[in-house]
Amino acid sequence: MADLQKLYDAVLNGDQKSAVSITKEALDEGCDPMELITKYMVPAMDEVGRRFECEEYFVPELLLSARAMKGALELLRPLLAASGAQPAGRVVIGTVKGDLHDIGKNLVASMLEGGGFEVIDLGADVAPERFIEAVQEKKADIVALSALLTVTMPAMRRTIEAFEKAGIRDRVKVMVGGAPVTPQFAREIGADGYGENATAAVALARQFVQAAHP
Amino acid sequence: MPRLDAWTSRGVVITDGAWGTRLQALGLEPGTLPDSWNLTHPELVLQVAREYVEAGSEVILTNTFRANAITLAGAGLADRAWDINRAGVEISRRAAQGRALVFASIGPTGKMLMTGEAAPEELERAFAGQAEALALAGADALLVETMSDLEEARIAARAALATGLPVIVSFAFDTGRNRDRTMMGVTPEMAAAEMRAAGVDAVGANCGAGIERFVPLCARLKASSGLPVWIKANAGLPEWKDGRAVYSGTPEQFAAHLAPLAEAGAAFIGGCCGTTPDFVRALVAAREAM
Numbered sequence: 141m142a143d144l145q146k147l148y149d150a151v152l153n154g155d156q157k158s159a160v161s162i163t164k165e166a167l168d169e170g171c172d173p174m175e176l177i178t179k180y181m182v183p184a185m186d187e188v189g190r191r192f193e194c195e196e197y198f199v200p201e202l203l204l205s206a207r208a209m210k211g212a213l214e215l216l217r218p219l220l221a222a223s224g225a226q227p228a229g230r231v232v233i234g235t236v237k238g239d240l241h242d243i244g245k246n247l248v249a250s251m252l253e254g255g256g257f258e259v260i261d262l263g264a265d266v267a268p269e270r271f272i273e274a275v276q277e278k279k280a281d282i283v284a285l286s287a288l289l290t291v292t293m294p295a296m297r298r299t300i301e302a303f304e305k306a307g308i309r310d311r312v313k314v315m316v317g318g319a320p321v322t323p324q325f326a327r328e329i330g331a332d333g334y335g336e337n338a339t340a341a342v343a344l345a346r347q348f349v350q351a352a353h354p
Numbered sequence: 355m356p357r358l359d360a361w362t363s364r365g366v367v368i369t370d371g372a373w374g375t376r377l378q379a380l381g382l383e384p385g386t387l388p389d390s391w392n393l394t395h396p397e398l399v400l401q402v403a404r405e406y407v408e409a410g411s412e413v414i415l416t417n418t419f420r421a422n423a424i425t426l427a428g429a430g431l432a433d434r435a436w437d438i439n440r441a442g443v444e445i446s447r448r449a450a451q452g453r454a455l456v457f458a459s460i461g462p463t464g465k466m467l468m469t470g471e472a473a474p475e476e477l478e479r480a481f482a483g484q485a486e487a488l489a490l491a492g493a494d495a496l497l498v499e500t501m502s503d504l505e506e507a508r509i510a511a512r513a514a515l516a517t518g519l520p521v522i523v524s525f526a527f528d529t530g531r532n533r534d535r536t537m538m539g540v541t542p543e544m545a546a547a548e549m550r551a552a553g554v555d556a557v558g559a560n561c562g563a564g565i566e567r568f569v570p571l572c573a574r575l576k577a578s579s580g581l582p583v584w585i586k587a588n589a590g591l592p593e594w595k596d597g598r599a600v601y602s603g604t605p606e607q608f609a610a611h612l613a614p615l616a617e618a619g620a621a622f623i624g625g626c627c628g629t630t631p632d633f634v635r636a637l638v639a640a641r642e643a644m
Binding site: 204207243295 | 378383384389427428429464466468469471528529530531535537539590592594599627
């Protein structure tokens, strides 16, 4: 029997190799993929998030855990899709126009994937029209906007305004983040939420999805 | 004798303030790499450098923070790395006219080693190329700044030291409840020990938080490294007013931290995001009053 507690440990410790091999073993033995995710992997990522909040974990540990989770999820996804199960939600993510920084955005994208979301990453310096296209094409639930520079923060506002003009504002939840972004700024520009860091962004995305499908 | 002593033995050296925000005020658009202006708008870059020399900066930096081949490649300028770095040093030297030293700026690549976004050899090549261009153009020292990953800092430090110039490595401590870790979780003690072992001439802290956070950071860097400390703090935290970012701190509030920083071991003091030539003038006045 696969020792599933070790799957939890592998995700928590960022050990991708073990996470993948235990998942394989468990699937061979006929374990339910959904159970692996909800009983072991998601609680492990929750614990990663808790340790990050307590400053026991920092960005490197987050990245390693997200990578371990992603490795295991890649094995499970085809099975879930075949059984008709949906991802936790679809998120279109990008750094706004004029801003070339992508470390923070990449980190949030990894953590969202680790949290079971399907992530459509548009990269950096993304024009509002590209966000709109992706939302329409991918039927996204959430748009995550990132900015590192104070001078590119107004592009967040312009992106949200473009959503209104395109008539898609009510179809998606918009969350914003990045070093200079504040909750007050998020409210001012009409975003639905602000994530202080990558784990807060995942919690926020989950709230959005749960509110939409209670 | 430690290589920076000739410059620091008479007390705290005042460096410069922010360049990016000054260049934006002169028309630099978001999304344009500031470093590209060394070739396209050298007279405006010179103007910013001159403003700092005239305000009393004894060390000015160069507009080369993002001029490593990896970051430049992202902006389609990979083949201009050599020219942009050389021009950056030449512009600052022209502004300094021997009245200020020119320390050439080397920033992070923006790629993460641990996720495999870039290989260590790529970073080595990028930093070595940049450091060599800056040294050949006549920089007095090299400043590796705003680092958050210890491995990237080590690679950059090694490349910079290979030029034979004095090297300062400065980290951005902007994470954690006390804002005393880098984004990658590095503490001042870890940074100081590693950089001392790497053989650099000074360690430092820049960007990150407002200046009040820098006094304990400075003391910790000093205690763990025994080296001169380089400090470049932000002008408080940005606040959002009428669609633009405004930094809350005044030059006088900023300069009030000069004496405590000097006491904590700072050898070089200047400003990062949100600071202007007025902040440099206030630092000079505060030093005279010491």
